[in-house]
Amino acid sequence: MKSRRRPYAEQRPRDLGGGVWSVPVPIPGSPLGYTLVYAVASPRGPVLVDAGWNHPDAWEALSGGLASLGLDVTAVRGVVVTHFHPDHAGLAGQVREASGGWIAMHESDAALVRLMTEYAGDRHDGFQSDMLRRAGADPGEVRQAVGDRPAPPALPDRELRDGDLVDLPGRKLRAVHTPGHTPGHICLHLEDADRLFTGDHVLPDITPHIGIYPYDRDDVDPLGDFLESLDRVGELGPLGASMTALPAHEWIFPDVAARAAEIRHHHEEKLEQLRALLARRPEPQTIWEVAAMMTWNRPWEDLSPMVRGMAAGEAAAHLRSLEASGLVRRLPGVDPVRFQALDS
Ligand SMILES: [Zn+2]
Numbered sequence: 001m002k003s004r005r006r007p008y009a010e011q012r013p014r015d016l017g018g019g020v021w022s023v024p025v026p027i028p029g030s031p032l033g034y035t036l037v038y039a040v041a042s043p044r045g046p047v048l049v050d051a052g053w054n055h056p057d058a059w060e061a062l063s064g065g066l067a068s069l070g071l072d073v074t075a076v077r078g079v080v081v082t083h084f085h086p087d088h089a090g091l092a093g094q095v096r097e098a099s100g101g102w103i104a105m106h107e108s109d110a111a112l113v114r115l116m117t118e119y120a121g122d123r124h125d126g127f128q129s130d131m132l133r134r135a136g137a138d139p140g141e142v143r144q145a146v147g148d149r150p151a152p153p154a155l156p157d158r159e160l161r162d163g164d165l166v167d168l169p170g171r172k173l174r175a176v177h178t179p180g181h182t183p184g185h186i187c188l189h190l191e192d193a194d195r196l197f198t199g200d201h202v203l204p205d206i207t208p209h210i211g212i213y214p215y216d217r218d219d220v221d222p223l224g225d226f227l228e229s230l231d232r233v234g235e236l237g238p239l240g241a242s243m244t245a246l247p248a249h250e251w252i253f254p255d256v257a258a259r260a261a262e263i264r265h266h267h268e269e270k271l272e273q274l275r276a277l278l279a280r281r282p283e284p285q286t287i288w289e290v291a292a293m294m295t296w297n298r299p300w301e302d303l304s305p306m307v308r309g310m311a312a313g314e315a316a317a318h319l320r321s322l323e324a325s326g327l328v329r330r331l332p333g334v335d336p337v338r339f340q341a342l343d344s
Contacts, residue, residue: 023065025052045077054090082199093154109184136286144305180226211313284338
């Protein structure tokens with residue numbers, strides 16, 4: 001199927017009706033192209049859902065795009081970010097400086113931002129290379145996969161929990177905790193208009209990266225959380241109807257429940273394929289070996305060390321989920337960590 005995704009150059013700020021606007025904000029150098037930042041009107045200034053990547057061109061697009069819709073970035077009441085990733089939270093700090101508004105995010109992502117702020121530079125590089133080595137990457141790959149990272153986003157002024165209403169006078173915008181892509185990812189339900197801002201949780205064509213960090217963690221199950229979060233958004237809204245989704249990338253689409261079910265199915269198939277792959281290997285496999293066996297959008301040999309690292313994170317999340325369901329086991333006390341299929 002041919003993607004309906006259009007390049008950033010063809011995107012325009014839009015009035016979506018009912019006091020909701022969208023502004024495409026470019027992500028320099030990314031094939032994803034742009035983040036859709038949304039503004040929701042209130043009598044005391046608009047609230048933004050996400051803010052975009054921290055770059056002068058992105059700031060230009062955001063402030064200029066808002067102005068073209070009759071909105072002033074200095075009048076923004078606050079920014080609620082769906083999750084801490086740089087293409088969503090990156091510009092939140094600059095919006096706060098320009099407007100004096102607040103920044104809100106889920107408490108679990110706020111905790112991560114605090115950790116990233118404390119754990120910057122060389123200390124982080126050491127942690128990262130050690131994790132890659134334990135996953136089975138060879139020393140050359142470890143060296144190349146540890147690299148520049150964007151600065152952590154601004155710390156939030158407000159922390160949200162599941163079910164909290166965002167400070168948006170005269171309207172009802174509720175945080176729905178949808179962990180998976182990040183531990184504190186939230187969707188935002190505009191209850192008075194029955195629209196759902198889905199962030200990266202449910203996108204119309206692509207699926208979000210679901211990883212685990214560090215890769216050999218065994219006390220969390222982000223993919224399991226993600227699948228539950230997909231069910232959750234399918235159950236929101238008026239009985240028998242499904243809501244329009246306003247995602248952070250690609251395009252706006254109807255029927256969030258149908259798309260959520262499709263994504264769930266995709267991961268269930270991927271889990272079963274992975275279990276079957278492992279069952280055919282007599283030897284226990286490292287995370288790196290498992291990642292190399294899985295199907296990606298390009299052959300494993302053509303993936304850059306950085307992308308291989310992300311693929312390994314995704315493989316690790318799938319292994320962990322299979323382990324949590326009792327279909328796979330990790331060998332005790334081996335380094336690098338190795339996994340083996342269990343007879344089912
Ligand atoms: Zn993201």
